[in-house]
Amino acid sequence: MCKNPYIPHTATVEDTWFETGGERCIKTFKVVFDDEKVRDQWSHLPGQCAMIGVLGVGESMISISCSPTEGQFLRFSVMRMGKVTQALHELEPGDKMMVRGPYGNNFPVDEWQGKKILTIGGGIGQAPLRPIVEYVRANQDQYEGLTMIYGARTSNDLCFKGEFEEMSKCDDLSCHLTIDVEEEDWQHNVGFVPQMLLDLDPSPENTIAITCGPPIMIRFVLENLKKLGFEDEQIYTTLENRMKCGIGKCGRCNAENMYVCKDGPVFNYSVLKEIPEAFA
Amino acid sequence: MSANYEPNIVAFLCNWCSYAGADLAGTSRVSYPANIQIIRVMCSGRVNPLYVMNALQQGADGVLVSGCHPGDCHYMEGNYYARRRLGMLKDLMEFVGVDPKRFHMSWVSASEGHKWKEVVEKTVEDARDAGPFEGFRRRQIDW
Amino acid sequence: MDLELLRKTGAEVAARDDVKYLLGWKQGTYGYRVAPAFVENAAGAAELIFSPLCTANLATYLTLVEQLPVPRGEEPDTRKVALMVKGCDSRAVTQLLVEKGIERDEVVVIGCPCPGVVDPALLAEKYPETEEPAEMKWDGEDFLLIRNGEETKISRDELLAEKCRLCRYPNPVVSDEMLGEPVETWAPGEDKGVEEVEAKDVDSRLEYWMDQFDKCVRCYSCRNVCPLCYCQDCILDRLNPTWVNRSVNFSENTAFNIARAFHLAGRCIECGECERVCPANIPLGKINRKLARDVRDKYGFEPGVDPEAEPFQASYKPDDPEDFIL
Amino acid sequence: MSAMLLNKEKWPEFVGKLTGKNVWAPQSDGTEMRFAPVGENEKVVLDYNNTRVPPKGALFPQTETMFKFEIGSDKVEEPPLDQEVVVLGLRPCDARAMTIVDKLFKWDIDDPYFVKRQEKTTLVGLACNEPGLNCFCTSVGGGPAATEGLDVIMADLGENYFVEALTDKGKALLDETRDLLEDADDDAQKQKEKLSGEAEDKIKRSVETEGVPEGLPGLWDDPLWPRVSASCLGCGTCTYLCPTCHCFDIQDETEGIDARRCRMWDSCMFSEYTLHTSGHNPRPTRKERTRNRINHKYSYYVDKFDVIACVGCGRCTNLCPVNIDIIEILRQVKEAL
Amino acid sequence: MTEKPKVGVYVCHCGINISSTVDVDAVAEFAEKLPNVKVARTYSYMCSDPGQVLIKKDIEEHGLNRIVVASCSPRMHEPTFRKAIADAGVNPYFLEMANIREQCSWVHEEIEEGTAKAKKLLTASVAKVRLLEALEQKEVDAEPAALVIGAGIAGIQSALDIADAGFQVYLVEKTPSVGGRMAQLDKTFPTLDCSACILTPKMVDAANHPNIELLTYSEVEEVKGFIGNFDVKVRKKARYVDFDKCTGCGDCAKECRVKDRFPNEFDQGLSKRSAIYLPFPQAVPAKFTIDPDNCLFLKKGKCGKNPKCQEVCGTEAIDFEQEDEFVEFRVGAIIVATGFDPFNPSRKPEYGYDDYPNVITGMEMERLVSASGPTEGKVKVFNGEEEIEPKEVALIKCVGSRDESVGNEYCSRVCCMYVAKQAHLIRDKLPDANIRIYYMDVRAFGKGFEEFYDRVRRENVRYIRGNPSEIFKRGNKLVVKVEDTLTSTPLEDEVDMVVLGVGLEPRADMRGVMELLRLSQSPDKFFLEAHPKLRPVDTATDGVFLAGCAQGPKDIPDTVAQAKGAAASAMIPLARGKVPINAQVAIVNEATCRGCAFCVSICPYSAIEMVTVNRFGNEVEVARVNEALCKGCGSCAAACLSDSIQPKSFRDSQILPQIAALGVMK
Numbered sequence A: 001m002c003k004n005p006y007i008p009h010t011a012t013v014e015d016t017w018f019e020t021g022g023e024r025c026i027k028t029f030k031v032v033f034d035d036e037k038v039r040d041q042w043s044h045l046p047g048q049c050a051m052i053g054v055l056g057v058g059e060s061m062i063s064i065s066c067s068p069t070e071g072q073f074l075r076f077s078v079m080r081m082g083k084v085t086q087a088l089h090e091l092e093p094g095d096k097m098m099v100r101g102p103y104g105n106n107f108p109v110d111e112w113q114g115k116k117i118l119t120i121g122g123g124i125g126q127a128p129l130r131p132i133v134e135y136v137r138a139n140q141d142q143y144e145g146l147t148m149i150y151g152a153r154t155s156n157d158l159c160f161k162g163e164f165e166e167m168s169k170c171d172d173l174s175c176h177l178t179i180d181v182e183e184e185d186w187q188h189n190v191g192f193v194p195q196m197l198l199d200l201d202p203s204p205e206n207t208i209a210i211t212c213g214p215p216i217m218i219r220f221v222l223e224n225l226k227k228l229g230f231e232d233e234q235i236y237t238t239l240e241n242r243m244k245c246g247i248g249k250c251g252r253c254n255a256e257n258m259y260v261c262k263d264g265p266v267f268n269y270s271v272l273k274e275i276p277e278a279f280a
Numbered sequence B: 001m002s003a004n005y006e007p008n009i010v011a012f013l014c015n016w017c018s019y020a021g022a023d024l025a026g027t028s029r030v031s032y033p034a035n036i037q038i039i040r041v042m043c044s045g046r047v048n049p050l051y052v053m054n055a056l057q058q059g060a061d062g063v064l065v066s067g068c069h070p071g072d073c074h075y076m077e078g079n080y081y082a083r084r085r086l087g088m089l090k091d092l093m094e095f096v097g098v099d100p101k102r103f104h105m106s107w108v109s110a111s112e113g114h115k116w117k118e119v120v121e122k123t124v125e126d127a128r129d130a131g132p133f134e135g136f137r138r139r140q141i142d143w
Numbered sequence C: 001m002d003l004e005l006l007r008k009t010g011a012e013v014a015a016r017d018d019v020k021y022l023l024g025w026k027q028g029t030y031g032y033r034v035a036p037a038f039v040e041n042a043a044g045a046a047e048l049i050f051s052p053l054c055t056a057n058l059a060t061y062l063t064l065v066e067q068l069p070v071p072r073g074e075e076p077d078t079r080k081v082a083l084m085v086k087g088c089d090s091r092a093v094t095q096l097l098v099e100k101g102i103e104r105d106e107v108v109v110i111g112c113p114c115p116g117v118v119d120p121a122l123l124a125e126k127y128p129e130t131e132e133p134a135e136m137k138w139d140g141e142d143f144l145l146i147r148n149g150e151e152t153k154i155s156r157d158e159l160l161a162e163k164c165r166l167c168r169y170p171n172p173v174v175s176d177e178m179l180g181e182p183v184e185t186w187a188p189g190e191d192k193g194v195e196e197v198e199a200k201d202v203d204s205r206l207e208y209w210m211d212q213f214d215k216c217v218r219c220y221s222c223r224n225v226c227p228l229c230y231c232q233d234c235i236l237d238r239l240n241p242t243w244v245n246r247s248v249n250f251s252e253n254t255a256f257n258i259a260r261a262f263h264l265a266g267r268c269i270e271c272g273e274c275e276r277v278c279p280a281n282i283p284l285g286k287i288n289r290k291l292a293r294d295v296r297d298k299y300g301f302e303p304g305v306d307p308e309a310e311p312f313q314a315s316y317k318p319d320d321p322e323d324f325i326l
Numbered sequence D: 001m002s003a004m005l006l007n008k009e010k011w012p013e014f015v016g017k018l019t020g021k022n023v024w025a026p027q028s029d030g031t032e033m034r035f036a037p038v039g040e041n042e043k044v045v046l047d048y049n050n051t052r053v054p055p056k057g058a059l060f061p062q063t064e065t066m067f068k069f070e071i072g073s074d075k076v077e078e079p080p081l082d083q084e085v086v087v088l089g090l091r092p093c094d095a096r097a098m099t100i101v102d103k104l105f106k107w108d109i110d111d112p113y114f115v116k117r118q119e120k121t122t123l124v125g126l127a128c129n130e131p132g133l134n135c136f137c138t139s140v141g142g143g144p145a146a147t148e149g150l151d152v153i154m155a156d157l158g159e160n161y162f163v164e165a166l167t168d169k170g171k172a173l174l175d176e177t178r179d180l181l182e183d184a185d186d187d188a189q190k191q192k193e194k195l196s197g198e199a200e201d202k203i204k205r206s207v208e209t210e211g212v213p214e215g216l217p218g219l220w221d222d223p224l225w226p227r228v229s230a231s232c233l234g235c236g237t238c239t240y241l242c243p244t245c246h247c248f249d250i251q252d253e254t255e256g257i258d259a260r261r262c263r264m265w266d267s268c269m270f271s272e273y274t275l276h277t278s279g280h281n282p283r284p285t286r287k288e289r290t291r292n293r294i295n296h297k298y299s300y301y302v303d304k305f306d307v308i309a310c311v312g313c314g315r316c317t318n319l320c321p322v323n324i325d326i327i328e329i330l331r332q333v334k335e336a337l
Numbered sequence E: 001m002t003e004k005p006k007v008g009v010y011v012c013h014c015g016i017n018i019s020s021t022v023d024v025d026a027v028a029e030f031a032e033k034l035p036n037v038k039v040a041r042t043y044s045y046m047c048s049d050p051g052q053v054l055i056k057k058d059i060e061e062h063g064l065n066r067i068v069v070a071s072c073s074p075r076m077h078e079p080t081f082r083k084a085i086a087d088a089g090v091n092p093y094f095l096e097m098a099n100i101r102e103q104c105s106w107v108h109e110e111i112e113e114g115t116a117k118a119k120k121l122l123t124a125s126v127a128k129v130r131l132l133e134a135l136e137q138k139e140v141d142a143e144p145a146a147l148v149i150g151a152g153i154a155g156i157q158s159a160l161d162i163a164d165a166g167f168q169v170y171l172v173e174k175t176p177s178v179g180g181r182m183a184q185l186d187k188t189f190p191t192l193d194c195s196a197c198i199l200t201p202k203m204v205d206a207a208n209h210p211n212i213e214l215l216t217y218s219e220v221e222e223v224k225g226f227i228g229n230f231d232v233k234v235r236k237k238a239r240y241v242d243f244d245k246c247t248g249c250g251d252c253a254k255e256c257r258v259k260d261r262f263p264n265e266f267d268q269g270l271s272k273r274s275a276i277y278l279p280f281p282q283a284v285p286a287k288f289t290i291d292p293d294n295c296l297f298l299k300k301g302k303c304g305k306n307p308k309c310q311e312v313c314g315t316e317a318i319d320f321e322q323e324d325e326f327v328e329f330r331v332g333a334i335i336v337a338t339g340f341d342p343f344n345p346s347r348k349p350e351y352g353y354d355d356y357p358n359v360i361t362g363m364e365m366e367r368l369v370s371a372s373g374p375t376e377g378k379v380k381v382f383n384g385e386e387e388i389e390p391k392e393v394a395l396i397k398c399v400g401s402r403d404e405s406v407g408n409e410y411c412s413r414v415c416c417m418y419v420a421k422q423a424h425l426i427r428d429k430l431p432d433a434n435i436r437i438y439y440m441d442v443r444a445f446g447k448g449f450e451e452f453y454d455r456v457r458r459e460n461v462r463y464i465r466g467n468p469s470e471i472f473k474r475g476n477k478l479v480v481k482v483e484d485t486l487t488s489t490p491l492e493d494e495v496d497m498v499v500l501g502v503g504l505e506p507r508a509d510m511r512g513v514m515e516l517l518r519l520s521q522s523p524d525k526f527f528l529e530a531h532p533k534l535r536p537v538d539t540a541t542d543g544v545f546l547a548g549c550a551q552g553p554k555d556i557p558d559t560v561a562q563a564k565g566a567a568a569s570a571m572i573p574l575a576r577g578k579v580p581i582n583a584q585v586a587i588v589n590e591a592t593c594r595g596c597a598f599c600v601s602i603c604p605y606s607a608i609e610m611v612t613v614n615r616f617g618n619e620v621e622v623a624r625v626n627e628a629l630c631k632g633c634g635s636c637a638a639a640c641l642s643d644s645i646q647p648k649s650f651r652d653s654q655i656l657p658q659i660a661a662l663g664v665m666k
């Protein structure tokens, strides 16, 4: 790989689709590196992210939303927010995307072997959780099963909708979807994610809970996980801070003494709870 | 300054008077120097004075803003605001060392095709006099 | 200035229920420094001072304070902010009223008639700073410097800040309470700084400013300290569209400085803060004063003196000068 | 390595010898001192108190092109960074600061720009005889004649400069200029030590750092933060001028088809620094930002790299327009602990 | 959702109008390489049907979503192409035009220059089109009423047509009576029907029409708003005569202490009137008016013991206390029919109009030959010594027309014919007189004109080709100095009377209306139409139309035709009851607005107001734009320091890249 860590690799967008609509829509990109060497050397694990961008516009840190088990490609689900994400959204199959990484730590998937996995996601927060789901599905024998709770404001704001149907066919996987307010033709739950978690009442026994979503949601999910008897060490979450370099130089992503780009984005709650700034 | 130096001029014209005046110059086949590039805005009042600065920074050697004569503004008073703002800008630019020949403002009505030609000629001539703008032009990308 | 009156008034105002805090000046941590004081209760008023070292324009804090989200179920704190103002500072308050940056009933203005403050850089150059905080007083027509217990009388002319030499409003133009009698106004001197630049030919002017702007580190102190630069999201920070690139070089620095100065045209009240704080020592005051003078002479407009005035850049007169128009 | 003397008269010649290299030295711009490349006939001033802007730009320029490209193409061109640079007359605190940021720029992944520049740069320091009003280097592990980070140290002995190479790079530099130098005798050595001792005594201000790195996180909600930050303007002065501040922003800048990605100094005192596009800001007010600045220097950095990221140059205090005084803040921190 | 911009570039040859100075193929080839451009084509006439089809087909085939047409001025064909792309399913505001004809090929000569410039303009257009936003066309209700300014034949006709269609009309006339210039004419060419006979019935109709509110002796003071909703304020000047009480008997005028002292405007000053007067016998309304400048009582506060008029008026209609009144109403459309001024020959002193009473204008001649005129139709002139019946009569055409020395390059279009008409009328009255007409050309282009001209010539009227250089007096004769250019003979023609065939000029007082309605002038200084051929009755201001000589010289048939056209156009919004509003309105970014209200003080349409919004629990004031009022001028945006208000399609983020494109491509 290239010596200069700031120089991105060229990748080609193979496929794109919209997950959600609206002003802040989410578009998913499936990309493949142009250079075979890069393709071969690249390795990431669930939880890691990459700096993706468009030359001349800039870069954004985006979670890699696929599991390495899915194949030699990368997937990113990007919400249109500002300058860079807007430019990314303009990309279509065949266009070039610049990618560097992978960055950050990953979910300790090896440590978790033999455990039950519980993911609790909200909105775009499902993006970093999806690789876990996929990873566990690909290595079902190594885990005790997977429960997925995922919610969004409306059914239109749910990402990866198409995949849930197939997932729910899996034996070891229970998939619980919820939306904030009642809608016609909605087959699943209605209500906020933290409440849904309480209602499901999963046992903390040999379970790892991973949550990601809007700050407010995370706060209540953590509260409820504690209510359900989860120990701090059983809870993981990921952080999102503004970052530019991705490799611990540019400074801004720190939450107190933790650099989200290097010490994170995955944090165990036992560490995180000592860092008030992480919840600011 | 090279002898065949051709200044690059960006002009902001209001849609109703000056742009129409420039159109009329065209319809009347009045010929004038090709150095001028027109950006159409609805009203001279739209011209943010920082456009002028920006144009000079981005590669223009001269800038022209043209609108309706006082009292003729399609939007009633936009040109009065433009006059005040751009008058101030001109003072400021002059003070920081931008040759006043690089920035002009004019009133050209929809019927003044010939005046448009004169304005262009004057603007181009002045900009040519002032030479290529080096002032605070963005420099070529450098390490 | 009667310190007792200042502190007494300060204590009264700071103690008011409808006042969040009082902004005043206090002795700094060393040398000639004077620091802004946020006085929240009567006791805090004991540290207030008003001296020729009080250059800072406290009006800037009226708009600098971030509006935090109000937690659900709570009411926003709508208490008033009280502040002490010199003549120039009071013009900032007035201009803020014009621009609806503040409402009159959101502030309590304590006017401090001002005989003129010193130029801190000049002072430090002539009378080197000590680590011990020093004191300064007005002494008739002169300044009295008290360092390490030692008094030095310095003539006003020697140290008077440029902005004060040119000051036309030493007495606050707006106030709820005035501390002491108004001072006698003096005839503003000539603006030599501006004239010197104007006397140069256009190329030398460019050269002059090139040298100056080249030094700019784009710290934005000039903008942040300015009481009238209070946009939530300054266009000079914006990426879309990009008015100025963030890279620091002569071109972008100049564009930044021109844009900043232009945004203050007809709004700058000549408090001189931008120049004072610029770590690169760029004579920003010259640009501001030049514009302010043109606005005054050519357009007959003076910002910050009439709270009912129409904002300069958002108004016009049919007979505004147009000699520059082709 | 052996100490030598350079007669002050020979100084211009000494500078002249360093041809082919980019020589940076403190110069006066009329009102202030600043480090700038030495051109012809330019007067290098060594009798100065410290430049406002630190010489950190020699290794970490305020604006640095990371690579160039053309819009529409994915081919990028990296800067060569092969220019030899000599920085003359920097103060020991500034040199020490470079060793501090060095740790970050080489943490885990090397920052190629910093590393390459460092390789090509020789730092020639000048011990302080007259420390400034707000210097407190001795409180944070430095000193007026400290040599950490330098390749050559010089000291002003009046008629001569005392010159000593500290590294191979320094030695090479002195070898190049050997014919201008004379060997220093013991007296010179002693005189130099005496001067630095005196300089140390002249330092009036100090901070007490014991227990601070460990204690700071515990003061998270202490009322001292709103107090010390209330008057902060949120300008970048303190950080831009801080020799150990190393934060940067990355931007793509285009001009027609030519474009570059560059990085430039950034400051944690700016509100946009941590602002998310959604409008959420983890450090929404100047209080959080001031707290972060102090914490970063006196606690987080210690936690990560075992060194306080402050060299006591006093710049932030000298130049803060509203008298936010880091020494005073630390005093209050200490008090609150 | 963000779509990747896929730009189609269409470079028009415009026959050879563009392609002779711009290498259109090179431009298209160049355009193909610009960012986001998918296709670039050229075509001979882009605006033609096949041209538009070409674009539409490409949109379909290549999925284009942005279109740049490099052709003529957007002022010409922007609507055409907007519609074309909208038909193909692309938002009409995803269009940008590069003006490579009016502002390039037509004004530059070298092909290199033209091509280079066209490329630049195109680059800027492409840079902008990529950043345009989709806009929605909205509509507001239109007031089903119209205002007609000026009640000459044009105004009367427009008003009648609109009123007949069932809409309310406010017909505002400046003078005390409707009728305009046509009322002053005697017989009208080429049919020679009596002007008054055909006009008076219409004047009466206008006054009596239930849908017309006639406001004579009135002037429009203020017009606010926009098409569909103009708020109009009219000043009804005080007549000092109670409109309802006056029966039009005229006793007052007869008794006026300053009876018959002042030049009668209607008779071109050839007769005199009193201070209280009826402009002419058939005036509508037949109500007297006191001329405040001449009335003794109004001027000096005293008129004998008691004003005579007041004494004699049987209905006590005289009311010196009367004050100007204001009427306010709302209309959906406005027709400007303010007419013309006859050229004032004092501006050609060589013709001695100011010096010799027997040099008169065509307008005066109309009064002179009129049976109701000052001489009861007898052609008599005062030659300085005595009143005579002229034997030798010369008529001169093109006085003040086609004459650069007075700044009028245009042809006044009626003089040829009215001079011929007047020659005929003189012949009628003075069968023995020698009549000659000095002319440059005879332009007998209208229906029946050539026949009429022939007829006049057969009536022993001599046409002498020559443009007289001077008229002076010799004895009791006038000498017309001229060169007969057909025979190249210099002549000194001695005559008794000269009629100057004065041309038509824009009204001297047109500025008022211009400023009220934001109209422009064309080079001839008449009101400028939106397009000389395709929108001859429209103006640049939506909802404001032109009729009659206000737009340019024309005769009565043309005036009436145009008046009917203007009426029809004006009725479109009235009949639809809705008007589309400008989509390119300003919009506020409430998150960054700092509430300074600079924009509010600037907006000429009061389209912005400050509203209080809740920003995370804090109440803050921000600006908000009323889209129905905003015209998209963008003045607000230039004043907003934080760039928080921006006109759509002309945002800073759309203009700055345009600037960059023009600057960088040197």
Ligand SMILES: Cc1cc2nc3c(=O)[nH]c(=O)nc-3n(C[C@H](O)[C@H](O)[C@H](O)COP(=O)(O)OP(=O)(O)OC[C@H]3O[C@@H](n4cnc5c(N)ncnc54)[C@H](O)[C@@H]3O)c2cc1C
Pocket: A049, A058, A059, A060, A061, A062, A063, A064, A077, A078, A079, A080, A081, A082, A083, A084, A085, A086, A124, A127, A128, A239, A240, A241, A242, A243, A244, A265, C239, D275, D276, D277, D278
């Ligand atoms: C570890 C990590 C993982 C992320 N994963 C995803 C993901 O999978 N999908 C997704 O849609 N978004 C993700 N984000 C957020 C994403 O980085 C921002 O939305 C994006 O940078 C906005 O950039 P912009 O250029 O469009 O906005 P602009 O406003 O134009 O850019 C402003 C700058 O702000 C910063 N920024 C703004 N918002 C954020 C934010 N929320 N987080 C971090 N930096 C921000 C960036 O540095 C950006 O350069 C992730 C962020 C982090 C840190």
Ligand SMILES: Cc1cc2nc3c(=O)[nH]c(=O)nc-3n(C[C@H](O)[C@H](O)[C@H](O)COP(=O)(O)OP(=O)(O)OC[C@H]3O[C@@H](n4cnc5c(N)ncnc54)[C@H](O)[C@@H]3O)c2cc1C
Pocket: E149, E150, E151, E152, E153, E154, E155, E172, E173, E174, E175, E178, E179, E180, E181, E182, E185, E187, E188, E189, E190, E218, E219, E220, E337, E338, E339, E340, E341, E342, E362, E363, E366, E414, E418, E421, E502, E503, E504, E507, E512, E513, E547, E548, E549, E550, E554, E555, E556, E557, E559
């Ligand atoms: C000498 C002469 C002879 C002519 N003979 C013939 C002929 O024989 N046959 C022929 O076809 N044509 C003839 N014409 C042309 C004919 O007079 C015009 O075509 C016709 O009068 C045009 O009518 P108009 O309504 O456009 O203008 P006008 O008749 O000028 O009417 C305009 C009206 O608007 C009013 N007005 C102006 N400004 C305002 C204002 N601001 N507010 C309110 N009211 C206002 C005026 O008072 C006037 O009543 C002749 C013209 C001249 C000069």
Ligand code: SF4
Pocket: C215, C216, C217, C218, C219, C220, C221, C222, C223, C257, C277, C278, C279, C280, C281, C282, C284
């Ligand atoms: S304060 Fe000075 S250095 Fe800082 S941005 Fe302003 S002009 Fe530049």
Ligand code: SF4
Pocket: C222, C225, C226, C227, C228, C229, C264, C267, C268, C269, C270, C271, C272, C273, C274, C275, C288
């Ligand atoms: S621009 Fe400078 S002098 Fe003017 S008001 Fe702002 S800080 Fe004061």
Ligand code: SF4
Pocket: D231, D232, D233, D234, D235, D236, D237, D238, D239, D269, D316, D319, D320, D321, D322, D323, D324
């Ligand atoms: S220099 Fe002072 S005012 Fe500026 S950011 Fe630093 S502490 Fe705040």
Ligand code: SF4
Pocket: A251, D239, D242, D244, D245, D246, D247, D266, D267, D268, D269, D292, D293, D294, D296, D297
């Ligand atoms: S975080 Fe702040 S204090 Fe720390 S290095 Fe960056 S800018 Fe400096």
Ligand code: SF4
Pocket: E588, E592, E593, E594, E595, E596, E597, E598, E599, E600, E622, E623, E639, E640, E641, E642, E643, E644, E645
């Ligand atoms: S001018 Fe700009 S900031 Fe001021 S109120 Fe209007 S939109 Fe808001």
Ligand code: SF4
Pocket: E585, E586, E602, E603, E604, E605, E606, E607, E608, E625, E629, E630, E631, E632, E633, E634, E635, E636, E637, E647
């Ligand atoms: S663009 Fe702005 S100033 Fe113009 S009409 Fe609209 S709101 Fe008013």
